[in-house]
Amino acid sequence: MKTQLLCALALLGSLTLQGARAAEEAVLDIYVVRHGQTAWNLEKKLQGSTDNVLNETGTRQAQELGQKLAGVKFDHIYSSGLQRAKDTAAAFAGSTPVTPMKELNERSFGKFEGIYEDERDAAMFAEFGKRVTVLDDDLEGGESLQSQANRVKNAVAAIRQQHKQGTVAIVAHGGVNPLVLSALLDIPVPEAVARIKQGNDEVYLVRVRDGQPPSVWKQVVRGTLEQL
Numbered sequence: 001m002k003t004q005l006l007c008a009l010a011l012l013g014s015l016t017l018q019g020a021r022a023a024e025e026a027v028l029d030i031y032v033v034r035h036g037q038t039a040w041n042l043e044k045k046l047q048g049s050t051d052n053v054l055n056e057t058g059t060r061q062a063q064e065l066g067q068k069l070a071g072v073k074f075d076h077i078y079s080s081g082l083q084r085a086k087d088t089a090a091a092f093a094g095s096t097p098v099t100p101m102k103e104l105n106e107r108s109f110g111k112f113e114g115i116y117e118d119e120r121d122a123a124m125f126a127e128f129g130k131r132v133t134v135l136d137d138d139l140e141g142g143e144s145l146q147s148q149a150n151r152v153k154n155a156v157a158a159i160r161q162q163h164k165q166g167t168v169a170i171v172a173h174g175g176v177n178p179l180v181l182s183a184l185l186d187i188p189v190p191e192a193v194a195r196i197k198q199g200n201d202e203v204y205l206v207r208v209r210d211g212q213p214p215s216v217w218k219q220v221v222r223g224t225l226e227q228l
Contacts, residue, residue, distance in 0.1 A: 028160065030184065031072070031169040032177050032204040035080075035088040036061035041200060044117045046128070048109035048142070048175075053083050061201045062091035068203070068219070072167060078159055079171040080104040089171040103155035106173040110142025133190040149189045152179040160208070174198060181206070184214055199224075 036058030040047045054062060065088065074096045079089040081102040089098045112128040115121040131137045135146040159168060170180055175193070182192035184206050198204065203219040220227050 026165050026210050028163055028165050028208040029167040030159075030206045030208065031069070031074075031167070032180055032198075032206060033065065033088065033169055033171045034174055034177055034198045034200055034202060035082075035084040035171060036065070036091075037200045038084050040114075046109055046112055046115050046117055046125075047106065047173075048113040049082070049106050050113060051082050051084075054087050058084065058088075058200065059091075062088045065201065065203070066092035069169075074169055075163060075166040077169045077171065078104065078155070080106065080173060080176065082106060082173070085171045085173065089169070092169075101155050103151040103158075104170065104172045104176055107145070107148040107175050108139075108142040110139030112139055113142065133193050135189065145189060145193065148175070149179050149182065152176055153183040156180055156183040177204070181216075184208065185216070 036054045038047065038052040038058055039055045040050070040052050042055060042057065069092045074093075077089050077093050077096050077098045079085045079098055079100050081100040082105055085104070086098070086100055109128070109132075112124060115124045115128070117125055128139070131139060133145060135149075136144050138144045138147075156170075159170070170177070172180065174197070177198050178192040178196035179189065181187060181196055181204070182189050201221065202224075205217040205219075207215040207217075218227070
């Protein structure tokens with residue numbers, strides 16, 4: 001009887017350990033990265049789908065990002081199809097495969113693309129601010145927010161289908177990454193776009209577990225210590 005009890009306890013301990021390992025293995029970490037700075041970012045111009053490259057600061061930010069994430073072993077990296085995102089992804093990819101996805105491209109802002117986001121185009125920028133979160137507004141020749149949200153949601157679903165566990169990165173844009181979080185955290189699209197503002201050198205980590213609410217972390221650097 002004593003031997004049977006010991007065997008049963010050993011089996012229970014083994015099953016518990018296996019269950020804990022399975023639970024641990026079921027975790028998917030998604031790093032959400034915004035591309036480095038471009039000339040239009042610096043000039044405060046609304047960039048949208050215009051395919052600008054990183055400027056000198058953006059290249060440095062991408063290189064520093066590679067240093068910050070050097071200890072993270074990524075299974076795969078997904079980037080927007082625009083050059084500024086692809087170059088940012090390349091800066092920390094190493095030997096990790098990178099897949100550009102046009103579904104992660106920034107939205108075309110129609111007649112507002114290229115305007116200044118300050119008093120230089122004050123009236124146009126004020127109009128843009130009123131219209132950018134209206135779901136069915138294509139901004140006169142651009143893309144509607146609903147269309148963008150749908151394709152980003154499909155991209156996130158495809159990535160999660162491909163990766164049930166492990167660690168991946170999504171490298172995209174200031175208008176895309178709030179939609180990534182909208183899809184992962186079930187936040188209404190207009191609210192996510194209006195409230196989530198990610199800087200060029202900021203990184204979010206979303207940890208996804210089956211049956212549990214996702215957890216979110218933000219990397220805080222010296223320049224943003226006030227956010228602690």
